[in-house]
Amino acid sequence: MVLPIIAYGNPVLRKVGKEINPDYPGLHQLIADMWETMYNSKGVGLAAPQVNKDIRLFVMDSVQIIQSLEGDEKNDYPGDEGYKGVFINAKMNSINGEEWSYNEGCLSIPKIREDILRKEEINITFLDENFNKHTKTFNGITARVILHEYDHTDGKLFIDYLKPLKKNLLKRKLADISKGKVSVDYRMSFVK
Numbered sequence: 506m507v508l509p510i511i512a513y514g515n516p517v518l519r520k521v522g523k524e525i526n527p528d529y530p531g532l533h534q535l536i537a538d539m540w541e542t543m544y545n546s547k548g549v550g551l552a553a554p555q556v557n558k559d560i561r562l563f564v565m566d567s568v569q570i571i572q573s574l575e576g577d578e579k580n581d582y583p584g585d586e587g588y589k590g591v592f593i594n595a596k597m598n599s600i601n602g603e604e605w606s607y608n609e610g611c612l613s614i615p616k617i618r619e620d621i622l623r624k625e626e627i628n629i630t631f632l633d634e635n636f637n638k639h640t641k642t643f644n645g646i647t648a649r650v651i652l653h654e655y656d657h658t659d660g661k662l663f664i665d666y667l668k669p670l671k672k673n674l675l676k677r678k679l680a681d682i683s684k685g686k687v688s689v690d691y692r693m694s695f696v697k
């Protein structure tokens with residue numbers, strides 16, 4: 506089932522997510538719904554707070570981005586073949602490397618894209634949908650997508666990385682989004 510994406514301004518996007526266990530009610534259906542919602546919205550990642558659940562869960566698929574790269578662009582991300590997976594109760598172990606800029610967007614903040622600096626490599630421990638534990642190192646775009654979604658489970662948004670002046674210039678657009686004054690081709694839920 507396609508779930509509505511929670512729009513900027515809803516307090517759930519600023520909550521630090523709670524860890525969950527395998528007994529979390531309806532977990533497998535929630536994960537299936539999150540995949541369907543993410544693909545329906547043409548996203549590459551979706552965190553539980555974006556579907557109104559304040560838990561430490563996100564799904565992501567950077568394979569589609571990596572496969573869409575052409576020519577020299579492919580050489581910009583050596584070793585990044587993309588990753589598709591479920592991340593439950595993720596813990597960031599390290600964030601390393603040079604900072605690099607990439608134009609990020611967010612399904613909860615539609616029509617706004619900004620260049621955001623993030624480091625190039627991460628090491629993260631997480632549980633998959635079967636609660637098997639993994640510790641993996643990711644780099645490039647895959648690391649960036651994971652950092653973006655991981656931030657959601659910590660109550661952070663990509664716009665938090667903007668300089669105050671830039672963020673101030675976006676105030677009106679952000680206010681419009683929170684009031685539902687934005688047109689998108691996917692279901693959204695706005696603050697009443």
